[in-house]
Amino acid sequence: MEIKDKTILITGASDGIGKETALRIAAHGTKIILVGRNEEKTKGVVNEIVKTTNNEKVDYFIADLSDQNQVRVLAEKIKEKYSRLEILFNNAGATFRSWKLTSDDIERTFALNHLSYFLMTYLLMDLIKESGPARIINTSSSGHRTGVIHFDNLNLEKEYSLMKAYRQSKLGNVMFTYELARKMAGTEVTVNALHPGLVKTNIGIPEWGLIGKLLKPVIFRNAISVEEGSKTSIYLIESDEVEKVSGKYFYKSKEMNTNEASYIVEDQKRLWEVSEGLTGVHWE
Ligand SMILES: NC(=O)c1ccc[n+]([C@@H]2O[C@H](COP(=O)([O-])OP(=O)(O)OC[C@H]3O[C@@H](n4cnc5c(N)ncnc54)[C@H](OP(=O)(O)O)[C@@H]3O)[C@@H](O)[C@H]2O)c1
DSSP: OOGGGOEEEEESTTSHHHHHHHHHHHTTTOEEEEEESOHHHHHHHHHHHHHHHOOOOEEEEEOOTTSHHHHHHHHHHHHHHOSOOOEEEEOOOOOOSSOOBOTTSSBHHIIIIIIHHHHHHHHHHHHHHHTOSEEEEEEOOGGGGGOOOOTTOTTOTTSOOHHHHHHHHHHHHHHHHHHHHHHHTTSSEEEEEEEOOSBOSOTTTGGGHHHHHHHHHHHTTTOBOHHHHTHHHHHHHHOGGGTTOOSEEEETTEEEOOOGGGGOHHHHHHHHHHHHHHHTOOOO
């Protein structure tokens, strides 16, 4: 099946890498489902895509993905409206300066960056499997390399730092990818993770207020454009080269090893079980 005949869901599609990926993929005529958390902004992206690509098969949904109830409602709406989903691009992410729990009592970086990928994928899995060959792509980060899963203190209570929480969540993305790929072996569903590079997006900037705005040019001195930073996600979405590749991590559209901790199968399984417990689901 050609990419134009497929349906793709992109989270974090209202800005940065998600938005750019949506724009590029929409140019092929693919059916695009954007997920954002701000209606006006997400609608603006829909309009921009339709205007620049002439592809009118662009839909959107709104949800705060750090709130599990909203993820569940979102997945229900998607399943009601769509009978096929060939590509799920889990991409929404953020960093937070201060420690805060979500309404589910989970530290918000872990809730958004890791658990939303886990729960969205679980809730849409039947639809994805029925649509096979299908691809699940998870945006991680090279930040995972110095990440640790603090199994005894996942919420990082009393020892919070923005980077500690971010790295933990991004290592979670890699370990989730590896364990899910193993579970999907023998099916028509592939699962891969990626690092987009250091990309000139807004991630983290609003959290730092005026300081963020002022420091942006310094932080992004060596960063690449969103166009460049979306190349690996676009590659994983549309390239025939990765049709059968699963359980891998990519950077600059090439397979790369990840940190040692990410390959410890016992810890992958432990994270999986903890994630099931925190989301109240159980994968067969
Ligand atoms: N930029 C980099 O250098 C870099 C490097 C490595 C990895 N990454 C990863 O790339 C992914 C995309 O980030 P980006 O750089 O493109 O950042 P971005 O421009 O800030 O985009 C993040 C997207 O996630 C959405 N989002 C944030 N919080 C959300 C929530 N609670 N519920 C639903 N959606 C939410 C944002 O919505 P709004 O538009 O409403 O803010 C936006 O659409 C992230 O997973 C990030 O960790 C980025």
